[in-house]
Amino acid sequence: MYAFQLWREYKLSIAEIVALFPTTRIEYVDSCICILDTQNRDEVTKKLQNIWGTIKCIELFSNYTWNVSASISKHAEDFQGKFRYGFSILWDNKNLKWILIETKKTLKDNWISSRFINKDFKNLSSAQIIWENLTLRGTDFTLIISSNNTHYFWKTIWVQDIESYSKRDYGKTRDMEVGMLPPKLAQMMIHISWWSKIYDPFCGLGTVLIESILMGNSEVYWSDISQENIEKTKKNIAFTQENFFNTLKVSGVSVLDAKEILTSPYIKKCDSIITEWYLGQIFQKYSVTEKKLAIEKKELLDIYTNFFEWLKKTKFQWNIVICFPFWDIKGKYFYFSDIYAILEKYTKIVPLLPKLQNIHHTRSWSLLYKRDEQIVGREIFKLKMK
Numbered sequence: 001m002y003a004f005q006l007w008r009e010y011k012l013s014i015a016e017i018v019a020l021f022p023t024t025r026i027e028y029v030d031s032c033i034c035i036l037d038t039q040n041r042d043e044v045t046k047k048l049q050n051i052w053g054t055i056k057c058i059e060l061f062s063n064y065t066w067n068v069s070a071s072i073s074k075h076a077e078d079f080q081g082k083f084r085y086g087f088s089i090l091w092d093n094k095n096l097k098w099i100l101i102e103t104k105k106t107l108k109d110n111w112i113s114s115r116f117i118n119k120d121f122k123n124l125s126s127a128q129i130i131w132e133n134l135t136l137r138g139t140d141f142t143l144i145i146s147s148n149n150t151h152y153f154w155k156t157i158w159v160q161d162i163e164s165y166s167k168r169d170y171g172k173t174r175d176m177e178v179g180m181l182p183p184k185l186a187q188m189m190i191h192i193s194w195w196s197k198i199y200d201p202f203c204g205l206g207t208v209l210i211e212s213i214l215m216g217n218s219e220v221y222w223s224d225i226s227q228e229n230i231e232k233t234k235k236n237i238a239f240t241q242e243n244f245f246n247t248l249k250v251s252g253v254s255v256l257d258a259k260e261i262l263t264s265p266y267i268k269k270c271d272s273i274i275t276e277w278y279l280g281q282i283f284q285k286y287s288v289t290e291k292k293l294a295i296e297k298k299e300l301l302d303i304y305t306n307f308f309e310w311l312k313k314t315k316f317q318w319n320i321v322i323c324f325p326f327w328d329i330k331g332k333y334f335y336f337s338d339i340y341a342i343l344e345k346y347t348k349i350v351p352l353l354p355k356l357q358n359i360h361h362t363r364s365w366s367l368l369y370k371r372d373e374q375i376v377g378r379e380i381f382k383l384k385m386k
């Protein structure tokens with residue numbers, strides 16, 4: 001079995017895992033961990049290369065005897081030189097100090113020279129695990145205590161390399177006015193859609209396209225109402241090809257108002273639309289009011305209605321993964337509920353999560369993404385045209 005430690009927006013992380021392992025049984029899931037019942041290490045390690053909603057992946061030990069120090073000590077017998085290791089407990093780690101001391105003592109009793117790298121008896125961060133090379137050594141251990149008090153234990157096989165992640169983002173043209181889709185979210189949306197030939201009709205700065213190229217995609221299409229943003233996207237894609245991957249073989253680009261999607265040459269070429277819609281103007285924390293929001297929604301609704309009405313006429317049958325805005329005014333969420341009627345009229349909403357006892361979609365079958373300090377959040381849907 002493999003345990004996936006989930007990212008902050010854990011529901012999206014679960015949706016990504018489920019999209020990548022559609023036929024694998026979920027052994028256990030909560031807001032921090034998703035455990036998959038699979039023995040296929042090759043499949044897991046391959047998929048981890050592009051997974052972004054998971055912070056760390058732990059291979060679980062099927063013969064765990066409820067004795068951390070004995071298990072670690074047994075494992076250490078095969079190592080040459082000083083045994084350097086880390087140990088974390090998810091989530092209630094009040095016994096961490098005690099177990100670390102106990103393990104050190106057991107190792108010493110077995111004549112094994114060792115050092116744990118936990119600082120101040122705290123769980124290890126991804127950066128510490130990477131820095132100390134513990135994944136390659138196979139010496140970062142985690143005890144997971146589930147809400148029903150089942151214990152799962154063994155070693156980390158992968159951690160997300162945050163540094164290389166920010167490096168690939170570096171150099172991209174940024175523009176706060178356009179509003180950039182967070183790359184992590186873009187990647188998860190691509191996995192959720194089951195990507196292949198992606199079309200983004202609101203390309204902005206091209207985040208969706210770039211992330212799909214970085215995942216090895218060879219065919220992308222994009223359009224936007226703004227010539228300027230089209231050019232920025234071209235520049236960002238060129239940067240990606242020069243500095244990272246150059247797998248792109250087929251592409252297409254036009255200036256196009258999404259209200260006229262019927263005239264887009266890419267609808268017939270792509271097999272998924274993945275897009276963050278125009279989220280509307282950038283509101284400031286103290287200037288946003290319900291009245292301003294109502295005006296904004298009216299304008300957005302006009303674009304959205306036309307888009308779906310005309311898309312229906314194209315008989316587009318593939319997956320659509322899309323974000324709509326919602327707003328946080330002084331702690332209260334205002335959803336773009338007017339859009340729900342349009343979705344109802346033209347689309348079928350595809351659930352992003354399987355049926356789980358403890359974790360659910362929103363009432364409108366979407367999942368949410370929002371940073372604490374942001375006024376605009378994103379409501380994510382997977383759709384098919386009716």
Ligand SMILES: C[S@@+](CC[C@H](N)C(=O)[O-])C[C@H]1O[C@@H](n2cnc3c(N)ncnc32)[C@H](O)[C@@H]1O
Binds near residue numbers: 200275
């Ligand atoms: C928030 S950005 C999209 C971000 C983009 N998906 C990304 O991955 O970076 C919104 C984009 O919608 C474009 N836009 C606004 N109204 C539009 C319309 N009617 N048709 C097409 N594009 C439009 C804007 O020019 C802007 O580039």
